[in-house]
Structures are given as C-alpha cells and as structure tokens.
Amino acid sequence: MVTMSDRISPSYWSRVWIEAMRELPENKLSPKIKNVWRINDAIWIVIGFIVCFAPFAIVSAVDPEETWAPVVMAIVAIVFAALAVICIAVLPPIRYVRWRYQLSDGFLDIAKGIIWKKRIVVPFIRVQNTDSRQGPIMRAFGLASVTVATAAGEHEIPGLAMGEAEILRDKAAELARIAREDV
Numbered sequence: 001m002v003t004m005s006d007r008i009s010p011s012y013w014s015r016v017w018i019e020a021m022r023e024l025p026e027n028k029l030s031p032k033i034k035n036v037w038r039i040n041d042a043i044w045i046v047i048g049f050i051v052c053f054a055p056f057a058i059v060s061a062v063d064p065e066e067t068w069a070p071v072v073m074a075i076v077a078i079v080f081a082a083l084a085v086i087c088i089a090v091l092p093p094i095r096y097v098r099w100r101y102q103l104s105d106g107f108l109d110i111a112k113g114i115i116w117k118k119r120i121v122v123p124f125i126r127v128q129n130t131d132s133r134q135g136p137i138m139r140a141f142g143l144a145s146v147t148v149a150t151a152a153g154e155h156e157i158p159g160l161a162m163g164e165a166e167i168l169r170d171k172a173a174e175l176a177r178i179a180r181e182d183v
Contacts, residue, residue, distance in 0.1 A: 029158065032159065094114050098113055101157050109121050144160055
C-alpha cells in the first residue's frame with residue numbers, strides 16, 4: 001500500500017516514472033480517428049492550396065503573356081498533390097499505430113509521435129482539471145477527445161468513442177481528486 005509520505009517522496013515518483021517508461025501504454029485510440037485526421041488534413045491542404053495557387057492564377061488570367069505564372073501554378077499543384085498523398089494516405093495509419101495511452105492509479109501515460117517520439121507521464125497529483133471535447137468532424141464519427149490539464153499545460157487524448165471518453169474523463173478526475181486528498 002502506498003502511503004501519503006511515499007507519494008510526496010521524489011524517489012517514489014522516480015520509481016513510478018521508471019516503471020512507466022519500461023513498457024508502452026496498452027490502450028489505443030479508436031480506428032475511426034484515422035478518418036478524422038484525413039478529413040482535417042484534407043481541409044487544411046485545400047485551404048493552403050487555394051491560398052498559394054490563387055495569386056498565380058490571377059496573374060495568369062490578368063496577363064496571359066506572363067509565362068512564369070503557369071509554371072509556378074504547376075509546381076504548386078505538384079507540391080500540394082504530394083503533400084495530400086503523404087498526409088492523407090501515408091501518415092494517418094502510422095500515427096494511429098504510434099498513439100497509445102494508459103490510465104493507472106498514480107499517473108496518465110501517453111506515447112505518441114512518428115519521427116519525434118514523445119512519452120508523457122502525468123502524475124495525478126499535478127492534474128488541475130479534466131474535460132472532454134468534440135468538434136464537428138469528431139462528432140460525425142462519434143468520437144471525442146479527453147484533455148487533462150496541469151500547471152505545465154494540457155495533454156490531449158484524441159479519438160475515443162464518446163462513452164469511453166466520458167468514462168476516462170471521469171476516472172481521471174476521480175484519480176486526481178484522490179491524489180490531492182492523499183497529500
């Protein structure tokens with residue numbers, strides 16, 4: 001049994017952190033999150049394409065004798081097509097496989113990242129509040145995200161089924177309350 005004096009001790013938290021870093025967290029996100037990421041990325045890519053392509057299309061329409069504008073338009077189109085393939089087809093499955101989380105009695109453990117892998121261990125004694133969020137795209141897929149806030153910032157777990165997100169949010173809030181009472 002862990003006592004209050006154990007939780008205050010820095011060596012206790014060092015042991016907890018080392019234990020957490022040994023294995024990857026076991027919980028995965030909902031597979032539907034891949035489609036949410038694809039739609040979100042597609043929207044941003046289309047907006048970026050329009051912003052970059054439109055000025056050169058206007059120059060080409062206003063002055064048809066300018067030969068450089070169609071060349072730049074073609075380059076912009078190629079770059080954005082490649083970006084669309086990478087962001088919509090290649091990255092979401094990889095991102096999904098790398099995203100994991102786990103809620104234990106003492107902390108929330110999050111592992112994510114494709115190139116730069118990130119491991120976040122949030123002790124519940126540091127948690128200030130928890131909430132769930134749902135934008136229009138996530139709502140369409142029946143998903144939500146849970147955010148755990150500390151003084152250092154917010155940590156989000158995206159792409160959970162609505163019921164799972166509510167349970168996780170409530171459990172994290174309860175564990176944070178218990179951790180504060182133990183101090």
